Amino acid sequence: MKFVIVGKNxxxxxGLKSAVEDKLGKLDKYFSEDTIVHVTLSVERNDQKIxxxxxVKGSIIRSEQVSSDMYVSIDLVEEIxxxxxxxxxxxxxxxHQAAASFTKSFxxxxxxxxxxxxxxxxxxxxxxPMYPEDACVQMExxxxxxxxxxxxxxxxxNVVYKRKHNSYGLIEPEE
Numbered sequence: 001m002k003f004v005i006v007g008k009n010x011x012x013x014x015g016l017k018s019a020v021e022d023k024l025g026k027l028d029k030y031f032s033e034d035t036i037v038h039v040t041l042s043v044e045r046n047d048q049k050i051x052x053x054x055x056v057k058g059s060i061i062r063s064e065q066v067s068s069d070m071y072v073s074i075d076l077v078e079e080i081x082x083x084x085x086x087x088x089x090x091x092x093x094x095x096h097q098a099a100a101s102f103t104k105s106f107x108x109x110x111x112x113x114x115x116x117x118x119x120x121x122x123x124x125x126x127x128x129p130m131y132p133e134d135a136c137v138q139m140e141x142x143x144x145x146x147x148x149x150x151x152x153x154x155x156x157x158n159v160v161y162k163r164k165h166n167s168y169g170l171i172e173p174e175e
Contacts, residue, residue, distance in 0.1 A: 008042035
Protein backbone atom coordinates (compact mmCIF):
# COMPACT_ATOMS: atom_id res chain seq x y z
CA MET A 1 0.00 0.00 0.00
CA LYS A 2 1.07 3.54 -0.70
CA PHE A 3 0.10 6.36 1.64
CA VAL A 4 -0.79 9.94 0.75
CA ILE A 5 -0.93 11.80 4.07
CA VAL A 6 -1.97 15.43 4.32
CA GLY A 7 -2.68 17.71 7.27
CA LYS A 8 -5.29 20.43 7.73
CA ASN A 9 -4.52 22.83 10.59
CA UNK A 10 -1.84 20.36 11.72
CA UNK A 11 1.75 19.63 10.77
CA UNK A 12 2.22 16.00 9.81
CA UNK A 13 5.20 15.21 12.01
CA UNK A 14 7.41 12.19 11.37
CA GLY A 15 5.85 10.61 14.49
CA LEU A 16 2.30 11.05 13.16
CA LYS A 17 3.32 9.82 9.72
CA SER A 18 4.95 6.77 11.26
CA ALA A 19 1.91 6.07 13.47
CA VAL A 20 -0.43 6.23 10.46
CA GLU A 21 1.79 4.03 8.31
CA ASP A 22 2.35 1.50 11.11
CA LYS A 23 -1.31 1.25 12.16
CA LEU A 24 -2.87 1.34 8.69
CA GLY A 25 -0.02 -0.83 7.43
CA LYS A 26 -1.76 -3.68 9.26
CA LEU A 27 -4.37 -3.51 6.50
CA ASP A 28 -1.64 -4.39 4.00
CA LYS A 29 -2.69 -8.04 4.17
CA TYR A 30 -5.99 -7.12 2.50
CA PHE A 31 -4.81 -4.87 -0.34
CA SER A 32 -2.51 -5.18 -3.31
CA GLU A 33 0.83 -3.34 -3.28
CA ASP A 34 -0.29 -0.55 -5.61
CA THR A 35 -3.38 0.39 -3.56
CA ILE A 36 -3.26 4.07 -2.59
CA VAL A 37 -4.52 5.09 0.84
CA HIS A 38 -5.51 8.75 1.20
CA VAL A 39 -5.22 9.99 4.78
CA THR A 40 -6.22 13.45 5.99
CA LEU A 41 -5.35 14.50 9.53
CA SER A 42 -7.11 17.60 10.82
CA VAL A 43 -7.64 19.56 14.00
CA GLU A 44 -10.67 21.71 14.84
CA ARG A 45 -10.81 23.08 18.36
CA ASN A 46 -10.21 20.00 20.55
CA ASP A 47 -11.21 17.49 17.86
CA GLN A 48 -8.40 15.40 16.40
CA LYS A 49 -9.79 13.87 13.20
CA ILE A 50 -8.47 11.31 10.75
CA UNK A 51 -10.18 10.58 7.43
CA UNK A 52 -9.08 7.53 5.44
CA UNK A 53 -10.22 6.88 1.88
CA UNK A 54 -9.16 3.80 -0.05
CA UNK A 55 -10.38 3.76 -3.65
CA VAL A 56 -10.77 0.23 -5.01
CA LYS A 57 -12.13 -0.59 -8.42
CA GLY A 58 -15.87 -0.02 -8.38
CA SER A 59 -16.04 1.12 -4.75
CA ILE A 60 -14.58 3.28 -2.00
CA ILE A 61 -13.67 2.19 1.49
CA ARG A 62 -13.85 5.16 3.84
CA SER A 63 -13.83 5.93 7.51
CA GLU A 64 -13.33 8.95 9.70
CA GLN A 65 -12.78 9.06 13.42
CA VAL A 66 -12.66 11.95 15.86
CA SER A 67 -11.29 11.98 19.39
CA SER A 68 -9.34 14.29 21.67
CA ASP A 69 -6.07 12.48 20.78
CA MET A 70 -4.86 11.93 17.21
CA TYR A 71 -3.19 8.62 18.08
CA VAL A 72 -6.48 7.30 19.49
CA SER A 73 -8.25 8.42 16.30
CA ILE A 74 -5.65 6.54 14.22
CA ASP A 75 -6.20 3.36 16.25
CA LEU A 76 -9.99 3.64 15.93
CA VAL A 77 -10.00 4.22 12.18
CA GLU A 78 -7.88 1.12 11.53
CA GLU A 79 -10.26 -1.06 13.55
CA ILE A 80 -13.30 0.33 11.73
CA UNK A 81 -11.84 -0.24 8.26
CA UNK A 82 -10.82 -3.79 9.13
CA UNK A 83 -14.33 -4.49 10.42
CA UNK A 84 -15.85 -2.99 7.25
CA UNK A 85 -13.64 -5.16 5.06
CA UNK A 86 -14.62 -8.34 6.87
CA UNK A 87 -18.30 -7.44 7.07
CA UNK A 88 -18.76 -6.39 3.45
CA UNK A 89 -16.14 -8.58 1.78
CA UNK A 90 -18.61 -10.32 -0.50
CA UNK A 91 -20.24 -7.04 -1.47
CA UNK A 92 -17.11 -5.01 -2.19
CA UNK A 93 -15.32 -7.74 -4.10
CA UNK A 94 -16.90 -8.66 -7.37
CA UNK A 95 -14.47 -11.40 -8.30
CA HIS A 96 -14.34 -10.19 -11.91
CA GLN A 97 -13.91 -6.47 -11.27
CA ALA A 98 -12.48 -5.33 -7.94
CA ALA A 99 -10.40 -8.38 -7.06
CA ALA A 100 -7.26 -6.69 -8.45
CA SER A 101 -7.34 -4.19 -5.58
CA PHE A 102 -7.13 -6.91 -2.94
CA THR A 103 -4.66 -9.64 -2.06
CA LYS A 104 -5.37 -13.11 -3.38
CA SER A 105 -5.53 -14.54 0.15
CA PHE A 106 -8.23 -12.03 1.19
CA UNK A 107 -10.32 -12.67 -1.92
CA UNK A 108 -10.20 -16.44 -1.46
CA UNK A 109 -10.66 -16.42 2.33
CA UNK A 110 -14.08 -17.63 3.48
CA UNK A 111 -15.69 -15.32 6.01
CA UNK A 112 -18.97 -15.83 7.78
CA UNK A 113 -21.80 -13.75 6.39
CA UNK A 114 -23.28 -13.37 9.86
CA UNK A 115 -23.98 -9.68 9.39
CA UNK A 116 -25.90 -9.86 6.11
CA UNK A 117 -27.35 -6.56 4.92
CA UNK A 118 -31.10 -6.83 5.30
CA UNK A 119 -33.71 -4.31 4.21
CA UNK A 120 -36.66 -4.57 6.57
CA UNK A 121 -38.72 -1.60 5.45
CA UNK A 122 -39.55 -0.04 2.09
CA UNK A 123 -41.13 3.40 1.78
CA UNK A 124 -42.69 4.93 -1.31
CA UNK A 125 -43.47 8.61 -1.70
CA UNK A 126 -44.12 11.26 -4.31
CA UNK A 127 -41.03 13.17 -5.36
CA UNK A 128 -42.05 16.76 -5.85
CA PRO A 129 -39.85 19.39 -7.51
CA MET A 130 -38.35 21.77 -4.98
CA TYR A 131 -35.23 23.79 -4.36
CA PRO A 132 -32.46 22.40 -2.14
CA GLU A 133 -33.13 24.98 0.57
CA ASP A 134 -36.81 23.92 0.68
CA ALA A 135 -35.73 20.28 0.86
CA CYS A 136 -33.58 21.12 3.92
CA VAL A 137 -36.59 22.73 5.61
CA GLN A 138 -38.74 19.68 4.78
CA MET A 139 -36.03 17.35 6.14
CA GLU A 140 -35.93 19.32 9.41
CA UNK A 141 -39.72 19.25 9.69
CA UNK A 142 -39.69 15.46 9.30
CA UNK A 143 -36.82 15.09 11.78
CA UNK A 144 -34.74 13.07 9.30
CA UNK A 145 -31.00 13.25 8.62
CA UNK A 146 -31.49 13.18 4.82
CA UNK A 147 -34.20 13.95 2.26
CA UNK A 148 -34.64 12.79 -1.35
CA UNK A 149 -36.24 15.28 -3.75
CA UNK A 150 -36.49 16.39 -7.38
CA UNK A 151 -34.34 19.48 -7.86
CA UNK A 152 -36.52 22.21 -9.42
CA UNK A 153 -33.48 23.75 -11.13
CA UNK A 154 -32.07 20.58 -12.74
CA UNK A 155 -35.05 18.16 -12.85
CA UNK A 156 -32.79 15.49 -11.33
CA UNK A 157 -33.17 13.46 -8.16
CA ASN A 158 -30.97 14.92 -5.39
CA VAL A 159 -30.41 14.25 -1.73
CA VAL A 160 -29.83 16.80 1.02
CA TYR A 161 -28.32 15.59 4.27
CA LYS A 162 -27.45 16.97 7.66
CA ARG A 163 -23.73 17.28 8.37
CA LYS A 164 -21.91 17.70 11.64
CA HIS A 165 -21.94 21.15 13.20
CA ASN A 166 -25.47 21.90 11.84
CA SER A 167 -24.58 22.37 8.19
CA TYR A 168 -26.12 20.68 5.16
CA GLY A 169 -24.83 18.75 2.16
CA LEU A 170 -26.28 18.20 -1.29
CA ILE A 171 -25.74 15.08 -3.40
CA GLU A 172 -26.29 15.46 -7.14
CA PRO A 173 -25.78 12.88 -9.89
CA GLU A 174 -22.82 13.38 -12.20
CA GLU A 175 -23.68 14.48 -15.68
